[in-house]
Amino acid sequence: MRSAGRQRAIVIGAGIVGVCSAIELQRRGWAVTIVDRLAPGEGCSFGNAGILAAQAVVPVAMPGIESEAVSMLLDPESPLVVRWGSLPWTARWLWKFRQAANLPRVVATADAMKALYGTSLELHEALSRQAGVQDLVRPTRYLYIARDPAKLDVENGLSWRLRRERGAEIEVLDGEALHEAEPELSREYKRGVRLGPIGYTLSPFRLTQSYAALFQREGGRIVRAEVRALRPAGAVTGLETSAGQMAAETIVIAAGSWSLDLARPLGLKLPLIAERGYHVTYADPGISLNHVLSEAERHFAVTSMEMGLRVAGTEELGRADDPPAWRRAEVLERQARAMFPRANLSSGSRWMGPRPGTPDSLPAIGPLPGHPNILIAAGHGHLGLTGGPNTGRIVAAIASGERLNLDLAPYAPDRFDPTKKPDVAVAFIPGKTA
Ligand SMILES: Cc1cc2nc3c(=O)[nH]c(=O)nc-3n(C[C@H](O)[C@H](O)[C@H](O)COP(=O)(O)OP(=O)(O)OC[C@H]3O[C@@H](n4cnc5c(N)ncnc54)[C@H](O)[C@@H]3O)c2cc1C
Known part of the structure; x- marks a missing residue:
C-alpha cells in the first residue's frame, strides 16, 4: 500500500547499479521498491573482477x-x-x-569517465561502512x-x-x-x-547483497518478479510484472544488458x-x-x-x-x-x-526522451561496479529535481539518436554536487 504523501519509485534491476540507485532515492524520501527476477547481485554484478577503478578514463x-x-x-x-x-x-x-x-571524442569521454568514476573508492568505502561490511x-x-x-x-x-x-x-x-x-x-x-x-572488493556479489540488505533495513522493499512492460499514463507509470500490476511516480530502468527490452518500446534508440x-x-x-x-x-x-x-x-x-x-x-x-x-x-x-x-564506454543515465518520469541507468560496460554508487546519486538527484554540479550531456540516453534535439532537462546546471 502507498504510504500517505510519499512519492513512489520502482527500480527495475537489483544489480549494483539498481541497488545503489534505490538506496540514494530512499535517502531523498522516496518510497522505493526494487523489482528483479533474480536475487540481488545475481546478474552481471555477481562475478566481476571486483576492481573499483577510480582511475578509469x-x-x-x-x-x-x-x-x-x-x-x-x-x-x-x-x-x-x-x-x-x-x-x-x-x-x-x-x-x-x-x-x-577518434581523438576529440576520446578526450571528452575520458573527462566524463573521470567525473563518474573518480570517487568510486570513497563512495564504496562509505556505503560498505553503512552496510556493515567495510572489510569487503x-x-x-x-x-x-x-x-x-x-x-x-x-x-x-x-x-x-x-x-x-x-x-x-x-x-x-x-x-x-x-x-x-x-x-x-x-x-x-x-x-x-x-x-x-x-x-577492490573481496566479493562483488556479497557487496551487492549487503547493499541490498542495507536498503531493506532502511525500509526498502524487494519484489522477485519479471517486469514485462511499462505503461506510462501521465504522472504515474504502470508495470506489468509476473507478480501482477505495479505503479509508481518514478521508474528507474537499471536492468543491465536487458534494459532495452523495456526502454526500446518507449522509443529509446540506444546501441x-x-x-x-x-x-x-x-x-x-x-x-x-x-x-x-x-x-x-x-x-x-x-x-x-x-x-x-x-x-x-x-x-x-x-x-x-x-x-x-x-x-x-x-x-x-x-x-x-x-x-x-x-x-x-x-x-x-x-x-x-x-x-x-555502449559504443563510447559511457553509460546512459537520465530520463527517456518524452518520458520525464522514466529514467534509465545502464550501460556501464566494464565499470558498473566502479560506477554504481555515483550513478545512484545522479539518478536520485535527477528524480528529486536537485541541481547537479556535473555535465550530464555525455551520459544522455538519446545521445546516439540522430533525430534528437538538445534536451534542456539534462544540460549542465551549476550548483549542488550530487
Ligand atoms: C568478467 C567481468 C569482469 C568485470 N570486472 C569489473 C570490475 O573489475 N570492475 C567494474 O567496475 N566492473 C566490472 N565488470 C562490469 C560489471 O560487472 C557490470 O558493469 C555491472 O555488474 C553491471 O551492473 P548492472 O546493475 O547494470 O547490471 P546487472 O548486475 O546485470 O543487473 C541487472 C539486473 O536486472 C535484472 N533484470 C533485467 N531485466 C529484468 C526484467 N525485465 N525484470 C526483472 N528484472 C530484470 C537482472 O535479473 C539483473 O539482476 C565486469 C564484468 C565482467 C563480465
Missing part, C-alpha cells in the same frame, strides 16, 4: 582500435570475439563504436604487466597520457623490481606499471549490447597477490578475493541470454597457468556475465 574505442581488433579476431586465444550469429544486433553497435574511436572494500593499486615492455609505453601511449593528465600516479617497474613487487608472477613478464590509487565476459575462480590457489593485476597483452584481470583467485576477462559481443561458450574460459585458464607457474590452478569455477555495453 580510457574508453575501449581508442584511435587505432580497428587494426588491433582485426588481428585479435584472427587469433583463437584473443580476448575479443564477435558471435557471428548475433551480427544483426551487433553491426550497428560496431559502426557506432568505430565512430567513437580495500584500497590498492593496479599492476599492468607485459612480457614485451613496448606494450606498456607509458611515455608515448595515449592511454597513459589520458590517465596521467587526470591525476593518476604511474610508476614503471622493470625486471627485478617487478618480481619483487609481485613474486608469484612468471619470469616471462618483463615490465610492470603500477597505477593508482584505486580500490546497448552484451559485452560478455568470463571468469574462472580458483578456491585454493596457494598464492595471493599484492596488487590487482591487468594483463596488458591478453587484456584480463586477476584479483585475490575471499573466495580465491579470480581471473576475469574476454569481450564476446553478442546477446545476453545466449549460452556461454566455455572455450573462452578455457583460454583464461591457460593464460592464468602461464602467468603463475607455482600456483595450484588445476580446477576453478567458471562463470559468464553480460556487461551492458
